[in-house]
Amino acid sequence: MAIDQKTPTDVHPIDFEEDVVQRRPITTQTGMGGHEPRMIAGVTASDDNIVFTTVNMLVNWARSRSPWPLGYGLACCAIEMMATAASHHDLARFGAEVFRSSPRQADVMIVAGTVTHKMAPRLRRLYEQMPEPKWVIAMGNCASSGGEFWDSYATLQGVDTVVPVDVYVPGCPPRPEALTEGVLRLREKIFKGG
Amino acid sequence: MPAPAEPLSSDLKPPVIESDEGLETEELILNMGPQHPSTHGVLRLVLKLQGEKVIECIPVMGYLHRGLEKIFEWRTFQGGIRYADQADYVSNMLNEHCYAGAMEAIANIEIPRRAEYIRVIADELSRCASHLIWLGTYGLDVGATTPLLYCFRDREEILDMFEELCGSRMNFNYFRPGGVLYDFPPGMLSKLERFLDRFAEHIERDYVELFETNEIFLERTIGVGGIPADVAKQYGLTGPILRASGVDWDLRKDRPYSIYPELKSFASVTSVEGDAYARYKVRLGEMRASVEIIRECIANIPGGAVRARLGHVWKCPKGEAYYTVEGAKGEVGIYMISSGGSAPNPFRAKMRGPSFNNLQILPWLLQGRLVADAVAILGSIDIVLGDVDR
Structure with a gap:
């Protein structure tokens, strides 16, 4: 049946308990890879509980x-x-707002921008200075694949030619929401042991 | 090697470097950058230090050189506008205006009045966005974290309006030879007016209070990094940094373009002290002036088309032109040569980035200063590395 032929009687009345509470969208923001934390009846958090x-x-x-x-x-x-990271799209909600100035204190390198041939050795050195475990987010088209500077004589065609990349965030430049999504995907990956 | 170390003819000379009495010091070479939070990008400064004084500073550039001028030669006239965005990526609209204006100057295109008004509104919004970024990051440079959050609050609103206007928050690709791409969406102007009221209030209430009542900010900027007017002229500085030294040179009135000569509310903002605090005052004043300019444009904006009719396949005729726009950091200029005929792309497009020319004074400014002031002085110049390296 086409959509415009649908009569109002076919519409299922909204049952709040079943349709809203039970069918909440499964969020990936917990970093659990899509599993909702299950509540076990009768167990409450207290000092005596043991988690295996x-x-x-x-x-x-x-x-x-x-x-x-x-x-x-x-x-x-x-x-x-x-x-x-600033006030409007607060990255602190996901625990990734502490931008460190020193690579010795950082976990994730967000390569934000065009990497030129002159900058590439420095980027590699910074990556090597970061302590293990470390991850890389290639932010934007330039860092992912060269982007709009595909025929430039001075730029690197994708930062994955220099360092291993975990998450690619496309866009020119990516919206803050896209970078937030990239950070969340990275959290999922880290949680799964990546 | 950078600029000469000889004192230039001025009242304000760099302090004489004295050897510390009784202390055994030796020269230390300190590399600042290219990965440093206070160099505003990938600039590298080689500082030669004697104790706490900077003897010599050599800026090393080119870490973000992307070959934009060569790319201009490979792209069509319309396609190059997208790449002009990338030079000064904090105030993109002003670069686009310059690139589009160079083509129009060669081809003598008559631009519809409405398009000119839209251009000026977009330019001034972009200028505010750039100064907001500067204000926030300069606060970080001198040790204040809070202003960044306030500045990004207003900048987000400006970017939202740009998104409504042309579909992108940055790197807009909005200007076209002979006008702009889209007209304002319905309800945009009233939204803009409401934002301007809020923004003007935020300037007086938040920024003035956050900066001018902050004793640390005042201590670190007043009297720091002074540039006398004649030295500023000798180094070819443009923009707010020149006007802060008392030279009233604003391309919007001195080399008029677009509809700026007709605007009654336009007045260039100058200061006389020439130090970092004067530069802050000038940039804050420019944001106030931009609000007034946009208000006048909204009141007088005419109807009509937003783009001149150029036909489906437009190619620039033979000729060459140098077109300048008063950017957020100084004179943005493009010298374009078109070979005409069937060539779909410019023969050459040379871009004058204001940040590059303004950066030249840094070795002179840092000479003999304390190393702690290096960050405050560099930040007050307001460079964008995309514009320096191109």
Whole structure:
């Protein structure tokens, strides 16, 4: 049946409990990879409870909560990266607002902008100065694949030719929402042990 | 090697470097950048230090050189506008205006009145966005974290309006030879008016209070990085940094373009002290002036088309022109040569980036200063590395 032939009687009346509460969209913001945390009836949090898990799971969970990025602004994307961390699109909601100036204190390198041939060795050195474990987000088209500077004589065609990239965020420049999504995807990846 | 170290003819000379009595000091070479939070990008400064004094500063550029001028030669006339965006990526509209204006100057295109008004509104909004970024990051440079959050609050509103206007928050690709791409969407002008009321209030209430009552900010900027007027002229400075030194040179009135000569509310903002604090005052004053200009444009904006009819396949005729726009940081200029005929792209497009020319004074400014002032002085020049390296 076409959509415009639909009669009002076919419309299912909204049952709040079933349609709204039960069918809440599963958020990936917890970094759990789509699983909703399950509540077990009769168990409440108290000091006596014991949780069984593996060390790996615990460590990955802890790591994924607050990936500290390296404040590594190169070009236009840096302005959007600042906007993501600033008041309107508060990246602190996801624990990734602490932009470190030193690579020794950073977990994630957000390559925000065009990487030129002159900058590429410095980028590699900064990556090597970061302590393990470390991740890289290629922000924007220039860092992902060369983007609109595909035929420039001076730019690197994608930062993945120099350092391994975990998450690519497309856009020129990506909106702050896109970078936030990239950070969330990275959290998922870290939580799964990536 | 950078600019000469000899004192230039002025009352305000760099302080004499004295060897510290009784202290054994040796020269230390400090590399600042290219990865440094206070260099506003990927600038590298090689500072030669004697104790706490900077003896010599050599800026090393080119970490963001993307070959824009060569790319202009490979792109069509219309396609190049998109790349002009990338030079000064904080105030994109002004670069686009310059690139489009160079083509119009060659081809003698008559621009519809409405398009000129839209251009001026977009330009002034872009100028406010650029100064807001400067204000926020300069606050960070001298040790105040809060202003950044306030500045981005207003900048987000400006970017939202740009998005409504042309579909993108940055890198707009909005100007066209002979006009602009789209007209204002319905309800945009009243939204803009409401924003201007808020913004004017925010300037007086928040920014003035956050900066001018902040004793640390005053201590770190007043009397720091002074540039006398004659030195500023000798180094070819333009924009707010020149006007802060007392030279009343604004391309909007001195080399008039677009509809600026007709605007009654336009007045260039100058200051006489020439130090970092004067530059702050000038930029804040320019934001106030921009609000007035946009208000006048909204009141007088005529109807009609927003783009001249140029035909489907437009190619620039033979000729050459140098077109300048008063950018947020100084004189943005494009010298364009069109070979005419069937060539779809410019033969050559040379871009004059104001940040590059303004950066030249840095070695002179830093000479003999304390190393702690280096960041405050560099920040007050307001450079964007995309504009320096291009």
